[in-house]
Amino acid sequence: MDEPRLRLGIPKGSLEEATVKLFAKAGWKITSHHRNYFPEVDDPELSLALCRAxxxxxxxxxxxLDAGLTGKDWILENESDVVVVADLIYSKASNRPARWVLAVAGDSPYRRPEDLAGKKIATEFVGFTRRYFAEAGIPVEVEYSWGATEAKVVEGLADAIVEITETGTTIKAHGLRIIAELLQTNTQLIANKKAWEDPWKRRKIEILNTLLQGALRAETMVALKMNAPADKVDAIMGVLPSMNAPTVAHLYRSDWLSVETVVERRQVRDLIPKLLAVGAQDIIEYALNKVV
Structure with a gap:
């Protein structure tokens, strides 16, 4: 009898590299081959397929597929009937949600979505955009854009565009101005309803989610380890933030102590000078793969 396998979709394209790196941190090595849509993975319980988000x-x-990773936006675009298992906040550039925005030419008279009544809007995000304007009671013509969407307004092919952005830099570079945010989106782990009802498949999906979330959480955290005389430890504790109480252990044949804790990466540059000032020595910072 064949061993059970979970058929998992990995997003092809802009998110592919970030997804493979995330899986590596979570404990799965994915190996892709040129022009092959079925990557190898070092887990006999998984079968992978590359699919466009x-x-x-x-x-x-x-x-x-039993499960897959895709954007919240494409679930809404297709009005898909799937189980949303969890949000996985990561992208090709940063760990923050992307935004679908409504943009017009920088010198256009349009300031609000209502100003576009009777106008043409170009986007890849057609279904959601039509529903957005219909629900707002604003009559517009929405046409599919096959690419280079920002150029449509510049070339006079559309009065506005709906495009995805993380920072807005590319939109501004094309001389466009954002007048509304339609949706914030991020990657989501989704499952087929029948697969979610299967105990073995559900357990495997839950394990994937736990370790992927742990890998994402670890990206914002680091471990700090330091030594200090026993009479300085209370002062060090007063400086250290921590997920839980720091670990304190005696050094071998010494009255000095070792203190270890996990903190947010962004805090370290301010913490180290403070720790040194209250008596910490031999401070070591190291990266984490997972925080579960």
Whole structure:
């Protein structure tokens, strides 16, 4: 009898590299081959397929895949009937949600979505955009953009665009101005409803989620380890933030102590001078793979 396997979709394209790196931190080594849509993974309980994020929810909903990673935006775009297991906040550039925004030419008279009544909007995000304007009672013409969407306004092919952005830099570089945010989106782990009802598959999906979330959390955290005389430890504790109480251990044949804790990465540059000032020595900072 064949061993059970979970059929998992990995997003192809802009998120592919970030996803493979995230899985590596979580404990799975994925090896892709040129022009091969079925990457290898060092887990006999997984079977992987590369799919465009735009199509992932459709494949999961139909049962071609048991689970997959795709954007919240594409789930909404396709109105897919899938189980959203969890948010996984990561992207190709940063660990923050991306935004679908409504943008117009910098010198246009349009200031609000209502100003675009009767106008043409170009976007890849057609279904959601049509529903957004319909629900707002604003009559517009929405047409599909096959690429280079920012240029559509510049070339006079559309009055506005709906485009995805993280920082807005590319939109500004094309001389466009954002007049509304339609949706914040991030990567989500989704599952087929039948697969989610299967105890073995559900357990495997939950394990994936736990370790992926642990890897994401670790990206913002570091471990700090330091030595100090026993009479300085209370002062050090007064400086240290911590997820839980720091670990304190006696050094071998010494009245000195070792203090170890986990803190947010962004705090370290301010913490180290303070720790040195209250008597900490031999401070070591090291990265983490997972915080579960």
């Amino acid at each position: 735009q199509e992932m929810a459709r494949y999961v909903e139909s049962g071609v």
